[in-house]
Amino acid sequence: MNVLGIDIGAGTIKSAVFSASGQTLVSAEAETARDYPALKAQLLAIMASLGKPHGVGAVGIGVPGFIAAGDGTIVRSPNMRFLDGIALQKELADATDLRVLVENDANAAALGEFLALAAPVPAPQGDGGNPVRPASFVHLTLGSGIGSGIILNGRIWRGAGGFAAELGHLLVNSQGRDCGCGNRGCAETESSEAGIVQSYQEFAGSPYPLRSRDVFDRLQRGDEAACRAFRRAGVFLGVLLAQIVYALNPELISIGGGVAACGDALLGPAREELARRVVARACAGTTIAPARLGNDAGKAGAAALARQETT
Ligand SMILES: [Zn+2]
Structure with missing residues (x-):
């Protein structure tokens, strides 16, 4: 059976059809509609245009926000408030003959990254040589916010009511800035x-630049305020990593997103801070590595989840 994965972002909707072996058969991208009736119509149009011609039996949809475990209702979407309270999973399933599963977008991305991992160790004898993936895995997406997902024994860890793995809202600075949560x-x-942009603006005493990429460009030109902004972000990322290591001691933490693409400017100070805060043997058991799929992880994970949980 082929499955359709859809990743709803505040700016862009990405979608793709995947075969049973995980191969991408077709993909599409469009600007996200700005209200719920238009978004629902947009999703139904994607399901009709990609679903029928490609023999799709199930659809997985990643949505930014808090999603109720079980029925896929969107409890709250801080960046897309028009989705608050919408029973998206039920509405789309009722309007089509497809099985539909709605999941938090960061959880879907974590599953997508997890499934993209190559075998870290040889498979045990006699199981056909399938890749062995880590039993405990955390994925962080450093973008406009911090998205995160936890995969334990191959499955998303949602907690009691679907609110687990909100790692971007762990405390790293008790005297810090106000958060949207x-x-x-x-x-x-x-x-x-x-966070990086705000730090830069504070250090430089300037309202510009507006994107972390601009701060990174200035860092590469030797701008001291840019260097301090990345160092500060990296140190606090290290504080976050220390909490993750002591809470879960996962085998692998992967880090993706636009900010992570700035590489060692961020990850260097993060690793140093982690090593300062956590005993060496705990750190030694956790590998920290760049993400593999990047922007494609959400739709791949949502599709895999639809296959896993609706068939
Ligand atoms: Zn918060």
Whole structure:
């Protein structure tokens, strides 16, 4: 059976049809509609145009926000408030003859990255040589916020009600900035794109630049404020990593997203801070590595989830 994966972002909807072996058969991208009726129509159009011609039996959809475990209702979507309270999974399933599964977008991306991992160790004898993936895996997406997902024994860890793995809202700075979640000092106020830009503006005493990429360009030109902004974000990322290591001691933490593409400017200070805060043997058991799929992880993970949980 082929499955359709859709990743809804505040700006772009990415979609693709995947075969049973995980091969991408067709993909599409479009600007996200700005209200719910238009978005629902857009999703139904994607399902009709990609679903029928490619023999799709199930659809997985990643949505930014808190998703109720079980029925896929969107409890709250901070960046797309028009989705608050929408029973998207039920509405789309009722309107089509497809099985539909709605999942938090960061959880879907984590599953996509997990499934893209090559075998870290040889498979045990006699199981056909399938890749052995880590039993415990954490994925962080450093973008405008910090998205995250936890995969334990091959499955998304959602917690009691679907609110687990909100690692971007772990406290890293008790005297820190206000966060959109209502708390303050969360990791995403420091180590996300918005955090880096805000730090740069504070250090440089300037309202510009507006993107972390601009700060990175200035870093490469030797700008001291840019260097301090990345160092600060990296140190607080290290604080976050220390909490993840002591909470889960996962075998692998993968880090992706636009900010992570800046590489060692961020990850260098993060690794140093992690080593300062956590005993060496705990760190030694956890590998920290760049993500593999990047922007394609969400739709791949959503599709895989639809296959896993609706068949
Ligand atoms: Zn927060």
